[in-house]
Amino acid sequence: MPVQVTPAAEADGVVDEDEWDEAEADEDRDIFHCFTQDYPTPADAVRAARSGEKVEWHGRIEGGLMRHRVLADGDPVVEQAVFMDGFLASAACCGWIQAEDRAEAERGILTTLTELHDICRPVLEAEIRAARPGYRARHLHAFSEAAVDTPLRFPRFGLRTTYAAREVAVWEQTRDPATWNMALSFASFLGFDEKIPELTRDALTARLQRNGVPVNRCARCGVPLTNRHPRWNGVWTWPIAEIGTLCEVPSDVNDHDGVYMFSDGDFGYPHQPEPSI
Ligand SMILES: [Zn+2]
Known part of the structure; x- marks a missing residue:
């Protein structure tokens, strides 16, 4: 090698x-x-x-x-x-x-x-x-x-x-x-x-x-995006299954601090395509 x-x-x-x-x-x-x-x-x-x-x-x-x-x-x-x-x-x-x-x-x-x-x-x-x-x-x-x-x-x-x-x-x-x-x-x-x-x-x-x-990219996390995949029509996603439609968010969103499990933050955030394209 x-x-x-x-x-x-x-x-x-x-x-x-x-x-x-x-x-x-x-x-x-x-x-x-x-x-x-x-x-x-x-x-x-x-x-x-x-x-x-x-x-x-x-x-x-x-x-x-x-x-x-x-x-x-x-x-x-x-x-x-x-x-x-x-x-x-x-x-x-x-x-x-x-x-x-x-x-x-x-x-x-x-x-x-x-x-x-x-x-x-x-x-x-x-x-x-x-x-x-x-x-x-x-x-x-x-x-x-x-x-x-x-x-x-x-x-x-x-x-x-x-x-x-x-x-x-x-x-x-x-x-x-x-x-x-x-x-x-x-x-x-x-x-x-x-x-x-x-x-x-x-x-x-x-x-x-x-x-x-x-090529469109997410303004927030930078991954390439499409909203024309036939199974995800109109939804911005990229072809990595673990992430897909979910934009990377600050980790403290997932910190429930010992209180009730589900809150608004648990729904995550969608990607934000750059507005220029
Ligand atoms: Zn993103």
Whole structure:
């Protein structure tokens, strides 16, 4: 792993830190374990794909959403893809739902991803060059895929590169570390916005808006909002279930001070979309 990052803090209290680090390390070694057990080399995977098998691995590693698969139509390739994530993904999703013209919003999201790639790629490449002089990061292309399994039909967006299967002998040649880190840079909680200012929430919002994606945010708590979700028509919400329609409020509202349980404050507050849009 070229970049040391803190794993998502999801350990439940019972696991001590050493055990947790060990579990993380095992997980890293086993990233493609099932995949490479079935297909020891890319050539094995291509043979399987040609005979009609779906050769695909996807998951979240160290907080980054990624996918590996073999496309066997024509000249077979191994595809390495990373997906949009974090604040960027929820802002894009809410903006896309709000848009009068969703095709235009989709193009705007793709443009945004292309621009962010051009900004992040040299930074990520330079980091890896510190350990691997002469290293060159892959150039990635923004893509969107139709989501067929949900009524919302919000497309999946990401960046990808492909490797001609005949040019790679081992899986290691199909795992570009800067591409990997591109996925991590989209996961808001990892702090990549501290070294790449274009990844801050305000900068991402402004860029999406410039590119024709009508992102609304809450004036009070700052989350991206939509009031056009089909199940929440007219209600401002965002796609994080624990929060959804409920704006963050001062914690003393929940402090009942030993008196009667329910008061006005228990109903919480709705989000307040910024008036400008
Ligand atoms: Zn709010």
